[in-house]
Amino acid sequence: MSKSSEEVLLIIKHVKHKKCEGTLYMMGERLAWMQGAKDSFSVSHLYADIKVQKISPDTKDKVQLQVVMHDGSANTLHFNNPRGREAQVRDREGVKEILQQLLPKFRTKINSELEAKNRMLQEDPELFQLYKDLVASHVITADEFWANRAGKQTSNSKNSLQEVGVSAAFLADVKPQSDGCNGLKYNLTADIIESIFRTYPAVKLKHAEYVPDKMTESEFWTRFFQSHYFHRDRLTTSSKDLFSECARTDEDDIQQEINRNVTDPLVDLTRITDSTLDEGYGNKGEETKQSTNQVNLSMIRRFNHHSTMVLKACDMASKPSQPAVPLVNGQIEASTSRSGLESGEPPPKRVRIREVQYEDLEAKSKNHTSSLKLKRMERYLHGPTPITTAQYNTSEDLIHADQALKQEISEWSPNLTQVLSSSSAVSILGELSPGGALMHGTSQQQLQQMIPENIQQELKQQYNALCELLRHFWSCFPTTSKFLEEKVMRMKTNLERFQMAKLNALKEKLSNYHYTVNLTSHMEHMLSAAYTKFNTWQNRRQGKR
Numbered sequence: 001m002s003k004s005s006e007e008v009l010l011i012i013k014h015v016k017h018k019k020c021e022g023t024l025y026m027m028g029e030r031l032a033w034m035q036g037a038k039d040s041f042s043v044s045h046l047y048a049d050i051k052v053q054k055i056s057p058d059t060k061d062k063v064q065l066q067v068v069m070h071d072g073s074a075n076t077l078h079f080n081n082p083r084g085r086e087a088q089v090r091d092r093e094g095v096k097e098i099l100q101q102l103l104p105k106f107r108t109k110i111n112s113e114l115e116a117k118n119r120m121l122q123e124d125p126e127l128f129q130l131y132k133d134l135v136a137s138h139v140i141t142a143d144e145f146w147a148n149r150a151g152k153q154t155s156n157s158k159n160s161l162q163e164v165g166v167s168a169a170f171l172a173d174v175k176p177q178s179d180g181c182n183g184l185k186y187n188l189t190a191d192i193i194e195s196i197f198r199t200y201p202a203v204k205l206k207h208a209e210y211v212p213d214k215m216t217e218s219e220f221w222t223r224f225f226q227s228h229y230f231h232r233d234r235l236t237t238s239s240k241d242l243f244s245e246c247a248r249t250d251e252d253d254i255q256q257e258i259n260r261n262v263t264d265p266l267v268d269l270t271r272i273t274d275s276t277l278d279e280g281y282g283n284k285g286e287e288t289k290q291s292t293n294q295v296n297l298s299m300i301r302r303f304n305h306h307s308t309m310v311l312k313a314c315d316m317a318s319k320p321s322q323p324a325v326p327l328v329n330g331q332i333e334a335s336t337s338r339s340g341l342e343s344g345e346p347p348p349k350r351v352r353i354r355e356v357q358y359e360d361l362e363a364k365s366k367n368h369t370s371s372l373k374l375k376r377m378e379r380y381l382h383g384p385t386p387i388t389t390a391q392y393n394t395s396e397d398l399i400h401a402d403q404a405l406k407q408e409i410s411e412w413s414p415n416l417t418q419v420l421s422s423s424s425a426v427s428i429l430g431e432l433s434p435g436g437a438l439m440h441g442t443s444q445q446q447l448q449q450m451i452p453e454n455i456q457q458e459l460k461q462q463y464n465a466l467c468e469l470l471r472h473f474w475s476c477f478p479t480t481s482k483f484l485e486e487k488v489m490r491m492k493t494n495l496e497r498f499q500m501a502k503l504n505a506l507k508e509k510l511s512n513y514h515y516t517v518n519l520t521s522h523m524e525h526m527l528s529a530a531y532t533k534f535n536t537w538q539n540r541r542q543g544k545r
Contacts, residue, residue, distance in 0.1 A: 006028060007028035008027050009027060009028065010024075010094055010095065011023060011024070012094070014080045014081045015079055015091075016077070016080050017033050017042070017043060017076070017077055020035050020036075022036050022042070030046045031043075031044070031050070031099075032045075046106070047106040048106040050068070051069055051070045053065060053068070063089055064076055064079070065096060097217050101212075103190070129461055130464055131145060134469070139469070139494050139497060140494055174192060184225075186221065186225055199306070199310055200250075210242070227243045253308070254301055254304070254308075257304075447517065463523060466523050469494055469498055472494075473491040477533070495527060506520060
Protein backbone atom coordinates (compact mmCIF):
# COMPACT_ATOMS: atom_id res chain seq x y z
CA MET A 1 0.00 0.00 0.00
CA SER A 2 1.05 3.62 -0.17
CA LYS A 3 3.03 5.41 2.46
CA SER A 4 1.14 6.91 5.40
CA SER A 5 2.37 10.41 4.57
CA GLU A 6 1.40 10.16 0.88
CA GLU A 7 -1.56 12.32 -0.11
CA VAL A 8 -4.41 10.57 -1.94
CA LEU A 9 -6.23 12.92 -4.30
CA LEU A 10 -8.75 10.55 -5.87
CA ILE A 11 -9.82 6.90 -5.63
CA ILE A 12 -11.64 5.31 -8.58
CA LYS A 13 -13.05 1.80 -8.23
CA HIS A 14 -14.02 -0.60 -11.03
CA VAL A 15 -10.96 0.11 -13.17
CA LYS A 16 -9.60 -2.74 -15.29
CA HIS A 17 -5.96 -3.26 -16.26
CA LYS A 18 -5.17 -6.19 -18.55
CA LYS A 19 -8.71 -7.54 -17.98
CA CYS A 20 -8.25 -7.57 -14.18
CA GLU A 21 -10.61 -5.60 -11.95
CA GLY A 22 -9.03 -3.20 -9.48
CA THR A 23 -8.89 0.28 -7.92
CA LEU A 24 -7.06 3.34 -9.24
CA TYR A 25 -5.35 5.71 -6.80
CA MET A 26 -4.35 9.27 -7.77
CA MET A 27 -1.77 10.48 -5.26
CA GLY A 28 0.35 13.57 -4.86
CA GLU A 29 3.36 12.31 -6.82
CA ARG A 30 2.27 9.13 -8.58
CA LEU A 31 -0.54 7.13 -10.15
CA ALA A 32 -1.09 3.58 -8.86
CA TRP A 33 -3.44 0.67 -9.54
CA MET A 34 -4.17 -2.21 -7.17
CA GLN A 35 -5.84 -5.45 -8.10
CA GLY A 36 -8.93 -6.23 -6.07
CA ALA A 37 -7.65 -9.37 -4.31
CA LYS A 38 -4.18 -7.95 -3.46
CA ASP A 39 -2.84 -5.51 -0.88
CA SER A 40 0.03 -4.06 -2.96
CA PHE A 41 0.18 -1.94 -6.09
CA SER A 42 0.58 -3.87 -9.34
CA VAL A 43 1.08 -0.65 -11.38
CA SER A 44 2.76 2.47 -10.04
CA HIS A 45 4.05 5.40 -12.13
CA LEU A 46 5.48 8.71 -10.98
CA TYR A 47 4.00 11.74 -12.69
CA ALA A 48 7.53 12.71 -13.69
CA ASP A 49 7.83 9.46 -15.71
CA ILE A 50 4.58 10.02 -17.64
CA LYS A 51 5.07 11.67 -21.01
CA VAL A 52 1.48 12.11 -22.19
CA GLN A 53 -2.04 10.80 -21.58
CA LYS A 54 -4.46 9.62 -24.26
CA ILE A 55 -8.21 8.99 -24.07
CA SER A 56 -10.39 6.80 -26.23
CA PRO A 57 -12.82 8.50 -28.67
CA ASP A 58 -16.49 8.80 -27.78
CA THR A 59 -17.43 6.50 -30.64
CA LYS A 60 -15.62 3.58 -28.99
CA ASP A 61 -17.58 1.27 -26.70
CA LYS A 62 -14.92 1.10 -23.98
CA VAL A 63 -14.08 4.16 -21.90
CA GLN A 64 -10.28 4.03 -21.65
CA LEU A 65 -7.32 6.20 -20.66
CA GLN A 66 -3.74 5.43 -21.66
CA VAL A 67 -0.61 6.81 -20.01
CA VAL A 68 2.57 6.81 -22.15
CA MET A 69 5.96 6.83 -20.42
CA HIS A 70 9.17 8.57 -21.48
CA ASP A 71 10.77 5.21 -22.29
CA GLY A 72 8.00 4.38 -24.78
CA SER A 73 6.03 1.91 -22.63
CA ALA A 74 2.33 2.44 -22.02
CA ASN A 75 -0.47 1.23 -19.74
CA THR A 76 -4.17 1.29 -20.62
CA LEU A 77 -6.86 1.66 -17.95
CA HIS A 78 -10.45 0.59 -18.69
CA PHE A 79 -13.14 2.33 -16.61
CA ASN A 80 -15.90 -0.20 -15.96
CA ASN A 81 -18.31 1.49 -13.57
CA PRO A 82 -21.49 -0.65 -13.31
CA ARG A 83 -23.72 2.47 -13.20
CA GLY A 84 -23.34 2.98 -16.92
CA ARG A 85 -21.37 4.89 -19.54
CA GLU A 86 -21.99 8.34 -18.04
CA ALA A 87 -20.45 7.29 -14.74
CA GLN A 88 -17.51 5.72 -16.59
CA VAL A 89 -16.88 8.94 -18.54
CA ARG A 90 -17.18 10.95 -15.32
CA ASP A 91 -14.54 8.79 -13.62
CA ARG A 92 -12.18 9.11 -16.59
CA GLU A 93 -12.64 12.90 -16.79
CA GLY A 94 -11.74 13.20 -13.11
CA VAL A 95 -8.49 11.29 -13.66
CA LYS A 96 -7.76 13.25 -16.86
CA GLU A 97 -8.18 16.63 -15.12
CA ILE A 98 -5.84 15.66 -12.29
CA LEU A 99 -3.21 14.47 -14.76
CA GLN A 100 -3.66 17.63 -16.82
CA GLN A 101 -2.93 19.76 -13.76
CA LEU A 102 -0.04 17.72 -12.31
CA LEU A 103 1.91 16.58 -15.38
CA PRO A 104 3.20 20.08 -16.38
CA LYS A 105 4.46 20.66 -12.82
CA PHE A 106 6.61 17.51 -12.86
CA ARG A 107 7.55 17.70 -16.54
CA THR A 108 9.80 20.79 -16.62
CA LYS A 109 12.64 19.52 -14.45
CA ILE A 110 12.56 15.95 -15.73
CA ASN A 111 12.48 17.02 -19.37
CA SER A 112 15.50 19.29 -18.97
CA GLU A 113 17.50 16.52 -17.25
CA LEU A 114 16.54 13.89 -19.82
CA GLU A 115 17.36 16.21 -22.72
CA ALA A 116 20.77 17.01 -21.22
CA LYS A 117 21.56 13.30 -20.74
CA ASN A 118 20.37 12.38 -24.22
CA ARG A 119 22.43 15.20 -25.72
CA MET A 120 25.56 14.01 -23.88
CA LEU A 121 25.05 10.45 -25.12
CA GLN A 122 24.47 11.60 -28.70
CA GLU A 123 27.51 13.89 -28.77
CA ASP A 124 29.91 11.33 -27.21
CA PRO A 125 29.80 7.86 -28.86
CA GLU A 126 32.24 6.39 -26.32
CA LEU A 127 30.04 7.54 -23.44
CA PHE A 128 27.02 6.00 -25.17
CA GLN A 129 28.83 2.69 -25.60
CA LEU A 130 29.90 2.82 -21.96
CA TYR A 131 26.29 3.41 -20.97
CA LYS A 132 25.17 0.35 -22.95
CA ASP A 133 27.92 -1.85 -21.48
CA LEU A 134 27.29 -0.91 -17.85
CA VAL A 135 23.74 0.37 -17.42
CA ALA A 136 21.90 -1.57 -20.12
CA SER A 137 23.54 -4.82 -18.96
CA HIS A 138 22.57 -4.01 -15.31
CA VAL A 139 26.15 -3.93 -14.06
CA ILE A 140 25.56 -0.56 -12.35
CA THR A 141 22.47 1.60 -12.00
CA ALA A 142 21.78 4.71 -14.04
CA ASP A 143 22.03 6.92 -10.93
CA GLU A 144 25.55 5.64 -10.22
CA PHE A 145 26.54 6.16 -13.84
CA TRP A 146 25.38 9.81 -13.87
CA ALA A 147 26.50 10.60 -10.29
CA ASN A 148 30.03 11.76 -11.20
CA ARG A 149 28.82 13.55 -14.34
CA ALA A 150 26.31 15.83 -12.63
CA GLY A 151 28.59 18.89 -12.90
CA LYS A 152 29.18 18.46 -16.62
CA GLN A 153 25.49 17.79 -17.16
CA THR A 154 24.38 20.98 -15.40
CA SER A 155 26.98 23.09 -17.20
CA ASN A 156 25.83 21.77 -20.58
CA SER A 157 22.21 22.44 -19.72
CA LYS A 158 23.02 26.03 -18.70
CA ASN A 159 24.90 26.68 -21.91
CA SER A 160 22.08 25.31 -24.06
CA LEU A 161 19.24 27.06 -22.20
CA GLN A 162 17.14 29.08 -24.61
CA GLU A 163 13.79 30.74 -24.06
CA VAL A 164 11.12 29.60 -26.51
CA GLY A 165 8.96 32.34 -27.98
CA VAL A 166 5.21 32.40 -28.51
CA SER A 167 3.82 31.39 -31.88
CA ALA A 168 1.53 33.98 -33.43
CA ALA A 169 -0.82 31.23 -34.63
CA PHE A 170 -1.17 29.28 -31.39
CA LEU A 171 -4.93 30.01 -31.18
CA ALA A 172 -5.44 29.05 -34.83
CA ASP A 173 -3.78 25.70 -34.11
CA VAL A 174 -6.55 24.87 -31.61
CA LYS A 175 -8.85 23.19 -34.12
CA PRO A 176 -12.18 22.08 -32.61
CA GLN A 177 -13.62 18.68 -33.37
CA SER A 178 -17.29 17.81 -33.57
CA ASP A 179 -18.56 15.49 -30.88
CA GLY A 180 -21.53 14.33 -32.99
CA CYS A 181 -24.13 16.14 -30.84
CA ASN A 182 -23.96 19.69 -32.24
CA GLY A 183 -21.05 20.41 -29.96
CA LEU A 184 -17.35 21.15 -30.32
CA LYS A 185 -14.43 19.64 -28.43
CA TYR A 186 -11.13 21.51 -27.97
CA ASN A 187 -7.94 19.58 -27.21
CA LEU A 188 -5.65 21.86 -25.23
CA THR A 189 -2.03 20.93 -24.55
CA ALA A 190 0.14 22.36 -21.79
CA ASP A 191 2.11 24.39 -24.37
CA ILE A 192 -1.06 26.05 -25.75
CA ILE A 193 -2.26 26.92 -22.24
CA GLU A 194 1.16 28.38 -21.42
CA SER A 195 1.05 30.46 -24.63
CA ILE A 196 -2.41 31.80 -23.72
CA PHE A 197 -1.20 32.78 -20.25
CA ARG A 198 1.93 34.52 -21.59
CA THR A 199 0.02 36.40 -24.27
CA TYR A 200 -3.02 37.34 -22.17
CA PRO A 201 -2.02 37.88 -18.52
CA ALA A 202 -5.62 38.82 -17.67
CA VAL A 203 -6.75 35.27 -18.53
CA LYS A 204 -4.00 33.88 -16.30
CA LEU A 205 -5.26 35.98 -13.39
CA LYS A 206 -8.81 34.76 -13.97
CA HIS A 207 -7.56 31.17 -14.06
CA ALA A 208 -5.75 31.58 -10.75
CA GLU A 209 -8.86 33.19 -9.26
CA TYR A 210 -11.45 30.60 -10.32
CA VAL A 211 -9.55 27.27 -10.69
CA PRO A 212 -9.91 24.99 -8.77
CA ASP A 213 -11.83 26.81 -6.02
CA LYS A 214 -14.90 27.93 -7.97
CA MET A 215 -14.79 25.68 -11.06
CA THR A 216 -12.82 22.87 -12.60
CA GLU A 217 -10.18 23.20 -15.31
CA SER A 218 -12.53 21.83 -17.97
CA GLU A 219 -15.35 24.22 -17.03
CA PHE A 220 -12.99 27.22 -17.13
CA TRP A 221 -11.77 26.55 -20.67
CA THR A 222 -15.31 25.68 -21.82
CA ARG A 223 -16.51 29.11 -20.70
CA PHE A 224 -13.43 30.70 -22.26
CA PHE A 225 -14.23 29.33 -25.73
CA GLN A 226 -17.96 30.07 -25.31
CA SER A 227 -17.42 33.69 -24.31
CA HIS A 228 -17.49 36.68 -26.66
CA TYR A 229 -13.94 37.40 -25.51
CA PHE A 230 -12.68 34.55 -27.68
CA HIS A 231 -15.00 35.08 -30.65
CA ARG A 232 -14.23 37.46 -33.47
CA ASP A 233 -17.53 39.38 -33.23
CA ARG A 234 -16.60 40.91 -29.89
CA LEU A 235 -18.76 44.05 -30.10
CA THR A 236 -20.62 44.08 -26.82
CA THR A 237 -19.69 41.98 -23.82
CA SER A 238 -22.26 41.08 -21.23
CA SER A 239 -21.66 41.88 -17.61
CA LYS A 240 -22.42 38.25 -16.79
CA ASP A 241 -19.58 37.08 -19.00
CA LEU A 242 -16.64 35.78 -16.96
CA PHE A 243 -14.13 37.44 -19.31
CA SER A 244 -15.81 40.84 -19.68
CA GLU A 245 -13.17 42.38 -17.42
CA CYS A 246 -10.45 40.87 -19.62
CA ALA A 247 -12.02 42.53 -22.67
CA ARG A 248 -11.96 45.92 -20.94
CA THR A 249 -8.33 45.38 -20.02
CA ASP A 250 -7.56 44.65 -23.67
CA GLU A 251 -9.25 47.88 -24.75
CA ASP A 252 -7.10 49.83 -22.28
CA ASP A 253 -3.96 48.16 -23.67
CA ILE A 254 -4.99 49.04 -27.23
CA GLN A 255 -5.55 52.68 -26.26
CA GLN A 256 -2.16 52.83 -24.55
CA GLU A 257 -0.46 51.50 -27.69
CA ILE A 258 -2.27 54.10 -29.81
CA ASN A 259 -1.23 56.95 -27.53
CA ARG A 260 2.34 55.70 -27.23
CA ASN A 261 4.72 57.52 -29.56
CA VAL A 262 6.68 55.47 -32.08
CA THR A 263 10.32 55.37 -31.06
CA ASP A 264 11.58 55.17 -34.64
CA PRO A 265 12.73 58.73 -35.52
CA LEU A 266 12.64 58.08 -39.27
CA VAL A 267 8.99 56.99 -39.33
CA ASP A 268 6.07 59.32 -38.61
CA LEU A 269 2.84 57.35 -38.87
CA THR A 270 0.68 60.45 -38.32
CA ARG A 271 1.86 62.01 -41.63
CA ILE A 272 1.30 58.96 -43.82
CA THR A 273 -1.55 59.54 -46.33
CA ASP A 274 -2.73 57.73 -49.43
CA SER A 275 -2.14 59.57 -52.71
CA THR A 276 -2.56 58.75 -56.38
CA LEU A 277 -0.70 59.78 -59.51
CA ASP A 278 -3.90 60.68 -61.32
CA GLU A 279 -5.18 64.24 -61.25
CA GLY A 280 -2.89 66.71 -59.56
CA TYR A 281 0.21 64.51 -60.27
CA GLY A 282 0.36 63.25 -56.73
CA ASN A 283 0.53 66.71 -55.15
CA LYS A 284 -2.93 66.43 -53.65
CA GLY A 285 -3.52 63.84 -51.00
CA GLU A 286 -6.47 61.53 -51.33
CA GLU A 287 -8.94 61.58 -48.49
CA THR A 288 -9.38 58.06 -47.19
CA LYS A 289 -12.86 56.97 -46.27
CA GLN A 290 -13.34 55.46 -42.87
CA SER A 291 -14.96 52.03 -42.79
CA THR A 292 -18.36 51.98 -41.11
CA ASN A 293 -18.46 48.21 -40.55
CA GLN A 294 -17.93 47.82 -36.82
CA VAL A 295 -17.27 44.09 -37.11
CA ASN A 296 -14.34 44.68 -39.48
CA LEU A 297 -12.96 47.48 -37.32
CA SER A 298 -13.20 45.34 -34.20
CA MET A 299 -11.50 42.43 -35.95
CA ILE A 300 -8.62 44.62 -37.17
CA ARG A 301 -8.16 46.04 -33.67
CA ARG A 302 -8.06 42.52 -32.24
CA PHE A 303 -5.51 41.38 -34.81
CA ASN A 304 -3.27 44.34 -33.99
CA HIS A 305 -3.70 43.76 -30.25
CA HIS A 306 -2.90 40.04 -30.59
CA SER A 307 0.31 40.78 -32.52
CA THR A 308 1.28 43.40 -29.94
CA MET A 309 0.78 41.00 -27.03
CA VAL A 310 2.79 38.25 -28.77
CA LEU A 311 5.70 40.67 -29.26
CA LYS A 312 5.43 41.83 -25.67
CA ALA A 313 5.55 38.24 -24.40
CA CYS A 314 8.76 37.64 -26.36
CA ASP A 315 10.28 40.95 -25.23
CA MET A 316 9.61 40.23 -21.55
CA ALA A 317 11.28 36.83 -21.87
CA SER A 318 14.36 38.05 -23.77
CA LYS A 319 14.95 41.48 -22.19
CA PRO A 320 17.69 41.31 -19.52
CA SER A 321 17.29 43.24 -16.33
CA GLN A 322 19.50 46.31 -16.43
CA PRO A 323 20.12 48.50 -13.40
CA ALA A 324 19.06 52.11 -13.68
CA VAL A 325 21.83 54.61 -14.27
CA PRO A 326 21.64 57.42 -11.70
CA LEU A 327 21.63 61.02 -12.95
CA VAL A 328 23.82 63.42 -11.07
CA ASN A 329 22.45 66.98 -11.35
CA GLY A 330 21.18 66.21 -14.83
CA GLN A 331 24.66 65.89 -16.32
CA ILE A 332 23.85 62.97 -18.64
CA GLU A 333 20.63 64.49 -19.89
CA ALA A 334 22.26 67.86 -20.39
CA SER A 335 25.10 66.41 -22.46
CA THR A 336 22.75 64.48 -24.74
CA SER A 337 20.38 67.41 -25.17
CA ARG A 338 23.28 69.74 -25.86
CA SER A 339 24.69 67.48 -28.59
CA GLY A 340 21.23 67.24 -30.14
CA LEU A 341 20.77 71.01 -30.18
CA GLU A 342 24.16 71.57 -31.81
CA SER A 343 23.38 69.28 -34.75
CA GLY A 344 19.72 70.28 -34.99
CA GLU A 345 18.56 66.63 -34.89
CA PRO A 346 17.69 64.32 -31.99
CA PRO A 347 20.47 61.85 -31.09
CA PRO A 348 18.49 58.67 -31.99
CA LYS A 349 17.79 60.04 -35.45
CA ARG A 350 21.47 60.87 -36.06
CA VAL A 351 22.42 57.33 -35.01
CA ARG A 352 19.90 55.84 -37.44
CA ILE A 353 21.10 58.09 -40.25
CA ARG A 354 24.65 56.87 -39.74
CA GLU A 355 23.41 53.29 -40.12
CA VAL A 356 21.61 53.98 -43.40
CA GLN A 357 23.81 53.75 -46.49
CA TYR A 358 22.80 54.57 -50.06
CA GLU A 359 25.08 53.19 -52.73
CA ASP A 360 23.99 55.65 -55.42
CA LEU A 361 24.79 58.64 -53.15
CA GLU A 362 28.21 57.47 -52.08
CA ALA A 363 31.33 58.91 -53.71
CA LYS A 364 33.03 56.71 -56.23
CA SER A 365 36.07 55.10 -54.73
CA LYS A 366 39.27 55.42 -56.76
CA ASN A 367 41.52 52.43 -57.17
CA HIS A 368 44.87 53.31 -55.69
CA THR A 369 47.66 51.63 -57.70
CA SER A 370 51.28 51.53 -56.66
CA SER A 371 53.84 52.69 -59.23
CA LEU A 372 56.79 50.46 -60.19
CA LYS A 373 60.14 51.98 -59.31
CA LEU A 374 63.16 50.53 -61.16
CA LYS A 375 66.77 51.40 -60.52
CA ARG A 376 68.17 49.68 -63.64
CA MET A 377 65.76 49.56 -66.55
CA GLU A 378 67.95 47.28 -68.72
CA ARG A 379 67.88 44.44 -66.17
CA TYR A 380 64.07 44.56 -66.13
CA LEU A 381 63.88 44.48 -69.95
CA HIS A 382 66.56 41.89 -70.74
CA GLY A 383 66.60 39.69 -67.61
CA PRO A 384 69.57 38.66 -65.41
CA THR A 385 72.98 38.23 -67.03
CA PRO A 386 75.68 35.80 -65.75
CA ILE A 387 78.64 37.35 -63.98
CA THR A 388 81.18 34.77 -65.24
CA THR A 389 81.21 32.58 -68.31
CA ALA A 390 80.22 28.93 -67.53
CA GLN A 391 82.39 25.93 -68.62
CA TYR A 392 80.48 23.47 -70.85
CA ASN A 393 81.44 19.85 -71.82
CA THR A 394 81.16 18.83 -75.41
CA SER A 395 79.40 15.69 -76.66
CA GLU A 396 82.70 14.03 -77.49
CA ASP A 397 83.86 14.36 -73.85
CA LEU A 398 80.68 12.62 -72.63
CA ILE A 399 81.13 9.72 -75.08
CA HIS A 400 84.75 9.13 -73.98
CA ALA A 401 83.74 9.17 -70.29
CA ASP A 402 81.01 6.57 -70.88
CA GLN A 403 83.37 4.23 -72.73
CA ALA A 404 86.00 4.47 -69.97
CA LEU A 405 83.42 3.57 -67.27
CA LYS A 406 82.23 0.49 -69.18
CA GLN A 407 85.81 -0.74 -69.64
CA GLU A 408 86.57 -0.44 -65.89
CA ILE A 409 83.39 -2.35 -64.93
CA SER A 410 84.16 -5.20 -67.33
CA GLU A 411 87.70 -5.61 -65.90
CA TRP A 412 86.59 -5.50 -62.16
CA SER A 413 86.89 -8.76 -60.15
CA PRO A 414 85.43 -9.04 -56.55
CA ASN A 415 87.70 -10.04 -53.63
CA LEU A 416 85.26 -11.63 -51.04
CA THR A 417 87.49 -13.51 -48.62
CA GLN A 418 85.69 -12.64 -45.30
CA VAL A 419 81.94 -13.23 -45.93
CA LEU A 420 79.30 -15.70 -44.64
CA SER A 421 78.15 -18.73 -46.48
CA SER A 422 74.74 -18.73 -48.10
CA SER A 423 73.21 -21.16 -45.54
CA SER A 424 74.41 -19.07 -42.58
CA ALA A 425 73.10 -15.90 -44.14
CA VAL A 426 69.62 -17.43 -44.66
CA SER A 427 69.39 -18.63 -41.02
CA ILE A 428 70.44 -15.24 -39.67
CA LEU A 429 67.88 -13.46 -41.84
CA GLY A 430 65.21 -15.80 -40.47
CA GLU A 431 66.19 -15.01 -36.87
CA LEU A 432 66.15 -11.25 -37.55
CA SER A 433 62.79 -11.33 -39.32
CA PRO A 434 59.52 -10.52 -37.43
CA GLY A 435 58.66 -13.51 -35.26
CA GLY A 436 62.25 -14.83 -35.23
CA ALA A 437 64.30 -15.80 -32.20
CA LEU A 438 66.06 -12.42 -32.01
CA MET A 439 62.87 -10.33 -32.52
CA HIS A 440 60.81 -11.23 -29.43
CA GLY A 441 61.34 -7.82 -27.85
CA THR A 442 59.80 -6.01 -30.81
CA SER A 443 56.67 -8.18 -31.25
CA GLN A 444 54.55 -5.47 -29.59
CA GLN A 445 55.15 -3.22 -32.57
CA GLN A 446 53.25 -5.62 -34.82
CA LEU A 447 50.12 -6.01 -32.66
CA GLN A 448 48.25 -3.35 -34.56
CA GLN A 449 48.77 -5.28 -37.80
CA MET A 450 48.16 -8.69 -36.23
CA ILE A 451 44.82 -7.93 -34.50
CA PRO A 452 41.72 -7.07 -36.59
CA GLU A 453 39.97 -3.75 -36.18
CA ASN A 454 36.81 -5.21 -34.60
CA ILE A 455 38.85 -7.01 -31.92
CA GLN A 456 40.72 -3.79 -31.13
CA GLN A 457 37.43 -1.91 -30.81
CA GLU A 458 35.98 -4.55 -28.49
CA LEU A 459 39.11 -4.48 -26.31
CA LYS A 460 38.87 -0.71 -26.07
CA GLN A 461 35.19 -0.84 -25.06
CA GLN A 462 35.78 -3.43 -22.35
CA TYR A 463 38.80 -1.51 -21.06
CA ASN A 464 36.76 1.71 -20.81
CA ALA A 465 33.96 -0.11 -19.01
CA LEU A 466 36.39 -1.65 -16.52
CA CYS A 467 38.04 1.73 -15.91
CA GLU A 468 34.62 3.25 -15.17
CA LEU A 469 33.86 0.51 -12.62
CA LEU A 470 37.27 0.83 -11.01
CA ARG A 471 36.85 4.60 -10.81
CA HIS A 472 33.70 4.08 -8.76
CA PHE A 473 35.49 1.45 -6.65
CA TRP A 474 38.60 3.49 -5.80
CA SER A 475 36.57 6.66 -5.13
CA CYS A 476 35.10 4.95 -2.05
CA PHE A 477 38.43 4.99 -0.19
CA PRO A 478 38.85 6.02 2.51
CA THR A 479 35.46 4.69 3.68
CA THR A 480 34.42 7.43 6.07
CA SER A 481 30.67 6.74 6.08
CA LYS A 482 28.18 3.91 6.04
CA PHE A 483 27.16 4.81 2.49
CA LEU A 484 30.74 4.38 1.22
CA GLU A 485 31.05 1.01 2.96
CA GLU A 486 27.88 -0.21 1.25
CA LYS A 487 29.09 1.15 -2.08
CA VAL A 488 32.44 -0.70 -1.73
CA MET A 489 30.60 -3.98 -1.18
CA ARG A 490 28.31 -3.28 -4.13
CA MET A 491 31.16 -2.30 -6.47
CA LYS A 492 33.12 -5.44 -5.49
CA THR A 493 30.11 -7.49 -6.58
CA ASN A 494 29.87 -5.49 -9.81
CA LEU A 495 33.56 -6.11 -10.57
CA GLU A 496 33.13 -9.86 -10.09
CA ARG A 497 30.03 -9.80 -12.28
CA PHE A 498 31.91 -7.88 -14.97
CA GLN A 499 34.79 -10.37 -14.87
CA MET A 500 32.46 -13.33 -15.18
CA ALA A 501 30.12 -11.91 -17.84
CA LYS A 502 32.41 -9.69 -19.91
CA LEU A 503 36.11 -10.30 -19.35
CA ASN A 504 36.05 -14.12 -19.28
CA ALA A 505 33.89 -14.20 -22.40
CA LEU A 506 36.32 -11.88 -24.18
CA LYS A 507 39.31 -13.97 -23.05
CA GLU A 508 37.69 -17.15 -24.35
CA LYS A 509 36.97 -15.45 -27.67
CA LEU A 510 40.59 -14.29 -28.01
CA SER A 511 41.89 -17.79 -27.28
CA ASN A 512 40.34 -19.00 -30.53
CA TYR A 513 42.67 -16.67 -32.46
CA HIS A 514 45.83 -18.20 -30.84
CA TYR A 515 47.59 -14.90 -30.18
CA THR A 516 51.05 -15.18 -28.65
CA VAL A 517 50.33 -12.22 -26.34
CA ASN A 518 47.74 -12.19 -23.54
CA LEU A 519 45.70 -9.14 -24.50
CA THR A 520 43.63 -9.13 -21.30
CA SER A 521 46.56 -9.36 -18.87
CA HIS A 522 46.50 -5.65 -18.03
CA MET A 523 42.79 -5.75 -17.16
CA GLU A 524 43.36 -8.84 -15.01
CA HIS A 525 46.15 -7.05 -13.12
CA MET A 526 43.84 -4.09 -12.49
CA LEU A 527 41.14 -6.40 -11.14
CA SER A 528 43.60 -8.30 -8.92
CA ALA A 529 44.84 -5.00 -7.46
CA ALA A 530 41.24 -4.01 -6.66
CA TYR A 531 40.53 -7.42 -5.06
CA THR A 532 43.71 -7.16 -2.97
CA LYS A 533 42.65 -3.72 -1.75
CA PHE A 534 39.18 -4.99 -0.89
CA ASN A 535 40.50 -7.99 1.03
CA THR A 536 42.94 -5.80 2.99
CA TRP A 537 40.14 -3.35 3.84
CA GLN A 538 37.78 -6.13 4.87
CA ASN A 539 40.38 -7.83 7.11
CA ARG A 540 41.20 -4.50 8.76
CA ARG A 541 37.51 -3.82 9.26
CA GLN A 542 36.90 -7.22 10.85
CA GLY A 543 39.96 -6.78 13.06
CA LYS A 544 38.56 -3.54 14.49
CA ARG A 545 35.36 -5.33 15.46
